[in-house]
Amino acid sequence: MKFKKVLIVGIEESKLEPFFWKRIDAISEKKVYVPKDSSDIKKQLADSDCALLFLGTKFGREEIDAAPHLKYIGMFGTGYGRIDTVHAKTKGIIVTNIPRYSTEGVAEFVFAILLEHLRDLEKGKSQARAGNYSEFGFGAAEIKGKVFGILGLGRIGSRVAELALAFGADVRYWSRNKKSELEKKGIKYENTDVLITKCDFLSLHFALTKDTEKFLNRERIQKLKSGAIVINTAPMELIDINALEKRLGRWDITFILDHSDEMTADDLKKLSKHKNCIIYPPGAYLTKEATRAKQEIFVANIENFLKGVATNKVN
Amino acid sequence: MKFKKVLIVGIEESKLEPFFWKRIDAISEKKVYVPKDSSDIKKQLADSDCALLFLGTKFGREEIDAAPHLKYIGMFGTGYGRIDTVHAKTKGIIVTNIPRYSTEGVAEFVFAILLEHLRDLEKGKSQARAGNYSEFGFGAAEIKGKVFGILGLGRIGSRVAELALAFGADVRYWSRNKKSELEKKGIKYENTDVLITKCDFLSLHFALTKDTEKFLNRERIQKLKSGAIVINTAPMELIDINALEKRLGRWDITFILDHSDEMTADDLKKLSKHKNCIIYPPGAYLTKEATRAKQEIFVANIENFLKGVATNKVN
Numbered sequence: 001m002k003f004k005k006v007l008i009v010g011i012e013e014s015k016l017e018p019f020f021w022k023r024i025d026a027i028s029e030k031k032v033y034v035p036k037d038s039s040d041i042k043k044q045l046a047d048s049d050c051a052l053l054f055l056g057t058k059f060g061r062e063e064i065d066a067a068p069h070l071k072y073i074g075m076f077g078t079g080y081g082r083i084d085t086v087h088a089k090t091k092g093i094i095v096t097n098i099p100r101y102s103t104e105g106v107a108e109f110v111f112a113i114l115l116e117h118l119r120d121l122e123k124g125k126s127q128a129r130a131g132n133y134s135e136f137g138f139g140a141a142e143i144k145g146k147v148f149g150i151l152g153l154g155r156i157g158s159r160v161a162e163l164a165l166a167f168g169a170d171v172r173y174w175s176r177n178k179k180s181e182l183e184k185k186g187i188k189y190e191n192t193d194v195l196i197t198k199c200d201f202l203s204l205h206f207a208l209t210k211d212t213e214k215f216l217n218r219e220r221i222q223k224l225k226s227g228a229i230v231i232n233t234a235p236m237e238l239i240d241i242n243a244l245e246k247r248l249g250r251w252d253i254t255f256i257l258d259h260s261d262e263m264t265a266d267d268l269k270k271l272s273k274h275k276n277c278i279i280y281p282p283g284a285y286l287t288k289e290a291t292r293a294k295q296e297i298f299v300a301n302i303e304n305f306l307k308g309v310a311t312n313k314v315n
Numbered sequence: 316m317k318f319k320k321v322l323i324v325g326i327e328e329s330k331l332e333p334f335f336w337k338r339i340d341a342i343s344e345k346k347v348y349v350p351k352d353s354s355d356i357k358k359q360l361a362d363s364d365c366a367l368l369f370l371g372t373k374f375g376r377e378e379i380d381a382a383p384h385l386k387y388i389g390m391f392g393t394g395y396g397r398i399d400t401v402h403a404k405t406k407g408i409i410v411t412n413i414p415r416y417s418t419e420g421v422a423e424f425v426f427a428i429l430l431e432h433l434r435d436l437e438k439g440k441s442q443a444r445a446g447n448y449s450e451f452g453f454g455a456a457e458i459k460g461k462v463f464g465i466l467g468l469g470r471i472g473s474r475v476a477e478l479a480l481a482f483g484a485d486v487r488y489w490s491r492n493k494k495s496e497l498e499k500k501g502i503k504y505e506n507t508d509v510l511i512t513k514c515d516f517l518s519l520h521f522a523l524t525k526d527t528e529k530f531l532n533r534e535r536i537q538k539l540k541s542g543a544i545v546i547n548t549a550p551m552e553l554i555d556i557n558a559l560e561k562r563l564g565r566w567d568i569t570f571i572l573d574h575s576d577e578m579t580a581d582d583l584k585k586l587s588k589h590k591n592c593i594i595y596p597p598g599a600y601l602t603k604e605a606t607r608a609k610q611e612i613f614v615a616n617i618e619n620f621l622k623g624v625a626t627n628k629v630n
Contacts (some may be wrong), residue, residue, distance in 0.1 A: 002401075014451065083372060104457050104459045105455070105457055106481065108430060108433075108434075108457055108458055108459070108482065109430075109434060109455075111426065111430060112430035112431065112433070112434045112436060113434075113436065115423060115424075115426060115427035115431075116427065116431050116436045116440075118423075118427070119423075119424060119427045119428075119598060120598075121427060121428065121431045121436070121437070121595070122385055122436070122437050122440055122441075124435055124595045124596050124598055125594075125595060126437075127596060128575055128587075128594040128595055128596055129587070129594070131587075132596070133575040133576045133578075133583070133596050133597070134576070134596055135576065135596045135597045135598055135601055138328065138596065138598050138601050139601070139603055139606075140420070140424075140598065140601055140603065141603050141604070142419050142420055142423055142602045142603075142604050142605075143423055144419045144423070144604075145604070162481065162483065163481055166477065166478055166481030166482075167423065167478065167481075167579045168419065170376065205511075234397045260443055260448040261448045261449070261450065263448075268448070271444075272443075272444070278440065279440075279443040279444070279448075280436070280439045280440060280443055281438055281439050281442060281443055281447070281448050281449055281450045281453065282448070282450045283434060283435075283450055283453050283455065286450055286453050286454070286455055287456055287457045288454055288456050288457075289454065289456070289457050289459075289460070291454075291459075295535075
């Protein structure tokens, strides 16, 4: 069985190895590519029965209603917070995602960008490259002994918690559900609003849902401890950007993020003018190991759906 | 009791907080400062009874023989491989160092500079700063599952081993003595020459002694696995620089170091022209926590010697 028309939104050719594109070709009569923010999407959806979406593509009620023949939405990523999966279900559309592939990559990235900042590595490298080997002016802090807060103890949050414990941090978390296994290893559950006032480091690991949107709201952002370093490798919709911008202007916290590709130009402009906001291209999940696993799961999901044994359904 | 003349070699005023300089003033009749590579050192030593040395200062037989009144050498650091401690002992000179203060700081730094490289953070930051938020061209690798070799399992090497285990690496080591405690946690002992051929990452943690000088010799450097990343937060005397330069020219290994302040201009020139040699200012031990502990131990060592209860003697 094949799809009649596969609409590919934002997944550029370079995102999949030829081996995986060939497998997609084998199950498509026709393949059409549109960029993520193209105004053509709705028109193209009119006769599509399959939509493959790049991470961060908005796919709400409007898009779903524009696609009367759609049977399958394949998310090229883990997060699907911008897809109206409930409305899709009422139309008989199956949505799949790619869970788990990036756990280790994201957890390692959290420590990469935290340690980079704590040790001022960019400055060190460029100074040494210019021939200045003096350590003068560097003042680093250790992870050990600091209060390391984690919001959201899913797969990635749990792995970050384990690594923070290994570094000797005082690890505390809030999550929808308590995790007794990890508490036995030494991490402590705290009320979010208390936790936020205590953290030296705070790492966000919520999936984007209606409950977590702007979870870090104005009130919570104001409560962050002076000197805190906040790390967000999750969608920026978890944050009230205007409130964050205001707090950054006080110069007493640091915010590090990597979901820059999904932000509006306006929001990026607001944040990037603050030097205490460190912005990376989206890189947390981008390891060789994860990239290969991700492509395999993405394509297998499509193949399995057509075989009638859908895998990694989220609705 | 006070010293008549304290010769301070290379320890600039900024290296100690005023509180600690005051304590040194309290036990010195006279204090003289000379830079680390000053030709005045021997002349100044003629009437000094105390020498305080910055990390990396050469203090061999010649310097000791030029100092007939010397009673005490205080090392401002952990490593004392450039001091001829045996000859000092025959002259009744006590040498002290500052052990332990930097264990956590150095271990964290090893992961900081490894992860920075694996994730190409410098490029990511500067690209995003220039307004390009594309993840295209980034291809990172994970620590998990890689062979992580450690040479020298002292305090710092052991801590690095623990952290590498936490990251899920396959940790192997060679050290003068086997460490059964850490082997129980899952690290494996290997013959150096076998170990070197297997490592994806290799971190050096020997103290500098006659036995470890040029430990990474031509033969061993040639044996490094293609693609290996070697991290040296220990003195560069552990390495045959000419052999390293030759191997770097093959572009199939990466070498990351931070003891750049102790290297000759000639050696730095040889290495810095290779882009696969990443050089940092000496920063591994430079955390706020370690810096304060270091100053306290350094000054307490001097005070304790004068009280007749020398601490942290190394000869």
